Every structure is written in C-alpha cells, then in structure tokens.
Amino acid sequence: MTTDEKQVNNPLHGKTLEFILKQLVWHYGWEELGTHVKIACFTNDPSLKSSLKFLRKTDWARKKVEKLYLDTFD
16 A cells, blocks of 8 residues: 555645644634643744644644644544
8 A cells, every 4th residue: 555545534634734733723713722732832922933843843742733623624
C-alpha cells in the first residue's frame, strides 16, 4: 500500500497545521480555544507564530488540536 492510498481515509490529509489552527481561531477565538485545549500558548498572549512553534514540537498538544478540528468541522 502506498502512502497516497493510506491517506485516502485521513480527513486531515492536505491540511497544514497552520490551516487547522487558523480555522479554529476563526471559529472559536483564542479565549474559547484555550478552554477547549488547555495549553498556555492559547491563553497567555496567544499568537499564531508561537502556537505553531509549540504545536510542531509537542505531539500530544497537536493531536488535541487536530481532534478538536475534526470534532468541529468534520
């Protein structure tokens, strides 16, 4: 099975972490996003740049953000 075949059933395929985060911020706003995913980069002086940096190196937080995206938009 090729990588493309594995991705067919992946609802996040083709969506970057930046796209996912921007959609969540647009939908919820930083304050409410911080209540759904309790991480400091969403509640203490949040910015797209600092949040992406944290999420890219913190697997558990990225998974929570991806799950919230799927629960919200899928």
